[in-house]
Structure formats: structure tokens, C-alpha cells
Amino acid sequence: MPIASSGPEASPPPLWRAAHVWLRDALELARVRLALLGVEAGEHALALARGLALLLAAAVLLPAGLMALLVLLTVLLWESHRVLALALAAGVLLAAGAVAAWLGWRGLCAVGWFAASRAELARDVERLRGSQAPR
DSSP states (O other): OOOOOOSTTSSOOHHHHHHHHHHHHHHHHHHHHHHHHHHHHHHHHHHHHHHHHHHHHHHHHHHHHHHHHHHHHHHHHTTTOHHHHHHHHHHHHHHHHHHHHHHHHHHHHTOOTTHHHHHHHHHHHHHHHHHHSOO
16 A cells, blocks of 8 residues: 655645746746847848948949049049149048948947847836836
8 A cells, every 4th residue: 555645745835836937937038038139130130231232332333433423524624624623523532431431320320239129128127026016
């Protein structure tokens, strides 16, 4: 006849069950957040690759077009206004460089990396704080 066990081996204590449930929920939440982070990283990588490809095309085509335009302007004005033609060429190149630098800096500063993940984590923190202290 088997002996019935009535000691701590029979069932885990309530504290252990609660810790197990909490740990399982925390791991599931971390898994979901990491999946969201992975999706966002993929989206950012695609956007970055697309932007870099377009910037590379612009970096090749715009200077070539600008140089052709400046050569045309210089040839047209060479006989009558040599200094004006060269001054306009230098001014156009400097202005284009300044605008490109400003737009590039503004574009780099405007990137909101992983905004959705940060927002979700902030909501998780607020939910956890809300469950600990009654409002």
C-alpha cells in the first residue's frame, strides 16, 4: 500500500507557483519585445540601404551635372566676363556643398531609431509601476 505524501513534495508552495507564473510572463513579454525590435531593425536596415543607394546615385550624378553646367557657363562667358564666370562657378559649388552638408546633418539628427520599441517599453514600465502602487 503506497504511503500518501503530505509534505512539501506534494505540491509546490504558492510563492513558487507565483514566481513561476511571473517568470513565464516576463519571458513571454521579453520574447514579444525582442520580436518587435527585430522587425524594427529590419525596417531601419531597408530604409538605410534605400537611402544610401539614392545618396550614392546623387553623389555621382549631381556633381557631374553641376560640372557640365559650370563648364557651359564658363565657355559662354569666357570672352566677355572671365572673372564673373569663375566666381559664379565657385559660388555655385560652395552653395551646393553648404546645402548638402546642412541637409545631411538635419537628416542624421532626425532619425528616430527604434521609436516603437521604446514606446512599448515605456508602456510596460508604466503598467508595472501602476500594478505596484494603486492610483
